Amino acid sequence: MQNTHMQHIAPEDFAATVLKWQQQHGRHDLPWQQPATPYRVLVSEIMLQQTQVVTVIPYFQRWMQAFPSISALANASEDEVMALWQGLGYYSRARNLQKAARYIELELGGEFPSELKQLEMIPGVGRYTAGAIRSFAYDSYGPIVDGNVRRLFCRLFAIEGQPTTAAVNKALWQQAERLTPELNNRRFAQGLLDLGATLCKPRNPECTRCPFNHACAAYTQNRVGELPTAKLKKTLPTKTGHFLWLPNEANVMLSKRPDTGIWASLWCLPEVSEAPAEATLVASFKHTFSHYKLIAKVWQPEADAAVWRELREANTHYQRAPINLQNIHEFGLPAPMLKLLNKLLQEDSNG
Ligand code: SF4
Numbered sequence: 001m002q003n004t005h006m007q008h009i010a011p012e013d014f015a016a017t018v019l020k021w022q023q024q025h026g027r028h029d030l031p032w033q034q035p036a037t038p039y040r041v042l043v044s045e046i047m048l049q050q051t052q053v054v055t056v057i058p059y060f061q062r063w064m065q066a067f068p069s070i071s072a073l074a075n076a077s078e079d080e081v082m083a084l085w086q087g088l089g090y091y092s093r094a095r096n097l098q099k100a101a102r103y104i105e106l107e108l109g110g111e112f113p114s115e116l117k118q119l120e121m122i123p124g125v126g127r128y129t130a131g132a133i134r135s136f137a138y139d140s141y142g143p144i145v146d147g148n149v150r151r152l153f154c155r156l157f158a159i160e161g162q163p164t165t166a167a168v169n170k171a172l173w174q175q176a177e178r179l180t181p182e183l184n185n186r187r188f189a190q191g192l193l194d195l196g197a198t199l200c201k202p203r204n205p206e207c208t209r210c211p212f213n214h215a216c217a218a219y220t221q222n223r224v225g226e227l228p229t230a231k232l233k234k235t236l237p238t239k240t241g242h243f244l245w246l247p248n249e250a251n252v253m254l255s256k257r258p259d260t261g262i263w264a265s266l267w268c269l270p271e272v273s274e275a276p277a278e279a280t281l282v283a284s285f286k287h288t289f290s291h292y293k294l295i296a297k298v299w300q301p302e303a304d305a306a307v308w309r310e311l312r313e314a315n316t317h318y319q320r321a322p323i324n325l326q327n328i329h330e331f332g333l334p335a336p337m338l339k340l341l342n343k344l345l346q347e348d349s350n351g
Helices: 012-024 038-048 053-066 068-077 080-086 094-106 127-138 147-156 168-180 186-198 304-314 333-351
Strands: 238-244 255-256 280-286 293-301
Touching: 012 186, 038 053, 038 094, 038 127, 053 080, 068 094, 080 094, 127 186, 147 168, 168 293, 255 333, 280 333, 293 333
Parallel strands: 238 293
Antiparallel strands: 280 293
């Protein structure tokens, strides 16, 4: 599976090259770097899991203002937490962060752990995040493999095969463990991530500026375009969801979704299992989740009052929330719902 040509690069040489490059060309002004406390690193790493740095920065800053410490987050309400996450997507990350804060607060007496194994016991913290906290917050040995490192190592060492398979994963972690130094871990880890994000990019990597180009298997064998091996494309199934648009003066009925399933614990237009019998289709939109595509249809029933009554009686989760454009930010809403609500409220106030 692997090309041997960089197998024997001495870890000291590898680390020295990464550190030197990071010093000169890496990123030094990310908000979670100053100061890099374990809590700030945890929050930034969870936010960065599926999201780009530029998008994360303002979210990170707002979050730190609202929840400056583990205990502030542990004691916050779920609605406050979800509202601050609104628009970042993959909302289970927000719930996990709060679970993590409560775990550290209640189970560990507020003491943030520092060993890899203890870190991996925190809810939502896997091998990568544990390594990142060790490296960034404690400046200690903590191997990391994320999407950036994966791409970099697959190319450097010509690691082939579907990137999510156990064999590829094992090869990547072996390299990470072998090459991670015992000193200067904060800068080393940042250097690896920066190399992947700014030079060894998914498309058009900047190999001529790369400090490893002389030794990189992909570059020297002219295989940069074929590594890492492309993921097999899967076709996602499509589902239709029916939602109700029930405006009432300045209010529109929203419901808080259950704490599992799509958009868990977020506020949404009430969802019903099928389209109401007598109703007008006021809007529709598409949204892709990781495992299916949703076609959302939004209906305004003819008999608003009867539907309100029925919904209130049918399910105690359904709450009537006075929502308008002024206080919409107080609720955690999924981004496509928020966009749709803004549009419908706008149309409603115009006509
Ligand atoms: S030479 Fe190119 S492909 Fe190889 S590690 Fe550097 S940027 Fe990535």
